[in-house]
Amino acid sequence: xxxxxxxxxxxxxxxxxxxxxxxxxxxxxxxxxxxxxxxxxxxxxxxxxxxxxxxxxxxxxxxxxxxxxxxxxxxxxxxxxxxxxxxxxxxxxxxxxxxxxxxxxxxxxxxxxxxxxxxxxxxxxxxxxxxxxxxxxxxxxxxxxxxxxxxxxxxxxxxxxxxxxxxxxxxxxxxxxxxxxxxxxxxxxxxxxxxxxxxxxxxxxxxxxxxxxxxxxxxxxxxxxxx
Amino acid sequence: xxxxxxxxxxxxxxxxxxxxxxxxxxxxxxxxxxxxxxxxxxxxxxxxxxxxxxxxxxxxxxxxxxxxxxxxxxxxxxxxxxxxxxxxxxxxxxxxxxxxxxxxxxxxxxxxxxxxxxxxxxxxxxxxxxxxxxxxxxxxxxxxxxxxxxxxxxxxxxxxxxxxxxxxxxxxxxxxxxxxxxxxxxxxxxxxxxxxxxxxxxxxxxxxxxxxxxxxxxxxxxxxxxxxxxxxxxxxxxxxxxxxxxxxxxxxxxx
Numbered sequence: 001x002x003x004x005x006x007x008x009x010x011x012x013x014x015x016x017x018x019x020x021x022x023x024x025x026x027x028x029x030x031x032x033x034x035x036x037x038x039x040x041x042x043x044x045x046x047x048x049x050x051x052x053x054x055x056x057x058x059x060x061x062x063x064x065x066x067x068x069x070x071x072x073x074x075x076x077x078x079x080x081x082x083x084x085x086x087x088x089x090x091x092x093x094x095x096x097x098x099x100x101x102x103x104x105x106x107x108x109x110x111x112x113x114x115x116x117x118x119x120x121x122x123x124x125x126x127x128x129x130x131x132x133x134x135x136x137x138x139x140x141x142x143x144x145x146x147x148x149x150x151x152x153x154x155x156x157x158x159x160x161x162x163x164x165x166x167x168x169x170x171x172x173x174x175x176x177x178x179x180x181x182x183x184x185x186x187x188x189x190x191x192x193x194x195x196x197x198x199x200x201x202x203x204x205x206x207x208x209x210x211x212x213x214x215x216x217x218x219x220x221x222x223x224x225x226x227x
Numbered sequence: 228x229x230x231x232x233x234x235x236x237x238x239x240x241x242x243x244x245x246x247x248x249x250x251x252x253x254x255x256x257x258x259x260x261x262x263x264x265x266x267x268x269x270x271x272x273x274x275x276x277x278x279x280x281x282x283x284x285x286x287x288x289x290x291x292x293x294x295x296x297x298x299x300x301x302x303x304x305x306x307x308x309x310x311x312x313x314x315x316x317x318x319x320x321x322x323x324x325x326x327x328x329x330x331x332x333x334x335x336x337x338x339x340x341x342x343x344x345x346x347x348x349x350x351x352x353x354x355x356x357x358x359x360x361x362x363x364x365x366x367x368x369x370x371x372x373x374x375x376x377x378x379x380x381x382x383x384x385x386x387x388x389x390x391x392x393x394x395x396x397x398x399x400x401x402x403x404x405x406x407x408x409x410x411x412x413x414x415x416x417x418x419x420x421x422x423x424x425x426x427x428x429x430x431x432x433x434x435x436x437x438x439x440x441x442x443x444x445x446x447x448x449x450x451x452x453x454x455x456x457x458x459x460x461x462x463x464x465x466x467x468x469x470x471x472x473x474x475x476x477x478x479x480x481x482x
Contacts, residue, residue, distance in 0.1 A: 048315055049315075050311060050314055050315055050476065051476050052476060062317060063317050067312075067315050069311060069312075069315070071308030071311065072308070072312075073304075073307065073308040073309040073310070073311055073312040073313075074309070074312075075238075075242060075309060076307070077241075077242050077245040077246065078238070078241070078242065082241075086234070086238050087312070087316065089230075089234045090231060090234055090235070090313075090316045090318055091316060091317070092230075092231075118245075131312070134312065
């Protein structure tokens with residue numbers, strides 16, 4: 001579970017996140033929906049522990065957290081497998097388990113054919129999949145994904161959605177940020193709408209439509225963020 | 228913590244060795260000193276002058292050997308957005324700093340080893356030194372010079388943590404190379420500054436020890452040891468500054 005309570009963050013006096021509270025339960029995909037600059041990435045960085053909040057609390061088990069934030073950051077001179085093994089070892093995974101999990105994520109994300117190739121020259125989609133594999137490698141209970149479908153082709157997006165649904169069904173808590181409404185509608189059990197650093201509404205996509213008396217998530221989003 | 232440090236150091240060394248252009252540049256520099264001094268020795272018949280030149284090249288090679296890896300390992304990773312995923316792991320920031328420092332030190336010491344081997348070959352081939360250095364002298368110089376490699380790596384790592392991109396890091400790290408060059412030139416052209424205390428100071432001490440090694444003049448064992456220990460001490464202080472920089476969230480927020 002991931003829970004934030006009254007998170008706030010300012011940079012150089014400019015408030016980016018304000019009193020932001022939400023709860024992402026286990027076994028559910030929670031979508032953070034917001035326009036560019038709404039504070040989604042800053043919130044996710046605070047959840048992951050790389051950015052300390054000015055005030056407020058994040059409750060989660062960070063040792064069991066996997067994350068794919070806004071940049072992929074894979075090592076170009078290492079192969080896909082070496083990239084994964086490096087991060088697995090940093091997490092203290094035993095060698096046998098690391099090998100087993102590496103093979104599993106490579107297979108699930110369709111990376112086997114390029115497992116032993118250096119990642120320099122990879123396409124955007126291949127790099128994204130490698131970064132996703134890194135986030136999933138240690139079987140995290142909590143998964144934080146910042147716009148994970150960026151740059152992926154349609155078959156890969158579909159297989160990623162299937163994978164996320166399977167992880168959710170297995171009890172994983174998934175927090176997923178996006179500004180692509182179709183993506184959110186297709187995947188998320190719960191949506192948290194963020195505007196100018198604050199939560200303006202949260203609930204199921206149907207709840208948001210009811211709250212705003214609209215018929216689509218897009219209309220609900222516009223109604224909630226453009227007031 | 229020890230295992231994490233070694234995992235990070237190993238990855239950085241593998242990564243650095245695969246950067247063929249950087250390895251080649253470091254190797255060429257490490258060998259440039261002996262080659263230049265060898266050529267100069269054909270016309271200048273003063274062993275002391277050529278030994279002094281060689282010592283300056285050796286000092287500089289400590290700063291050039293690991294320069295590419297130093298700029299790549301923090302500033303480069305920031306630029307390529309690799310630092311954030313690394314810091315997302317439940318890894319102590321000090322371990323990250325020490326692991327990267329060991330990797331940069333590996334390249335700095337390797338550069339020094341290539342340079343000193345080349346210098347010894349030149350002094351032997353040109354007849355500047357007719358006797359072989361004894362084992363104690365070699366070990367003592369190896370200790371003092373390795374300490375210099377550790378110091379150079381720590382200084383470069385601090386600079387790398389203060390910069391946002393490889394090009395920016397390169398600008399400052401290229402300027403840092405003038406530091407050992409300046410110390411060397413100062414001691415060569417200002418003999419008055421060359422007092423008994425000079426041999427204890429980081430960089431100055433190593434310079435004088437390399438000169439003695441090449442000239443075959445008497446070697447101050449204790450001074451070499453003290454100089455090495457002082458140099459390692461300064462390196463550790465610099466490393467602490469680098470580790471502290473990694474704690475600042477700005478280092479990954481803009482990466």
